[in-house]
Amino acid sequence: MTKDKGxxxxxxxxxxxxxxxxxxxxxxxxxxxVTPEAFSEQLADFLSQPWLILHLFDQTVIILTSQIVKVEVAPQIPQLQGEGVLSDCQRVTALSRGAKV
Incomplete structure (x- = not known):
């Protein structure tokens, strides 16, 4: 723990x-x-739950996991290995949204 502005x-x-x-x-x-390592160990469990409940300092957020289409985690968690995991990837274009032409 470090002190920052009291x-x-x-x-x-x-x-x-x-x-x-x-x-x-x-x-x-x-x-x-939670550390990225600990988060990676719990990720499958979190996403298999119907709801995620996050207690913030001023409110509680409840997320319906069936509405999640993508999860981004930083820093990366290289502990995730196995089938369906691709390593050493690079993003070439950012995800784009907009009107279809």
Missing amino acids: QTMQSQDSFTQVTFHYINGETESFDIP
């Missing part, structure tokens, strides 16, 4: 940033107070 803050390494992309095109990101 507040107790956890080390950046103990947080995982997760961005949820929903069916309707909206996205939202959260800093979750």
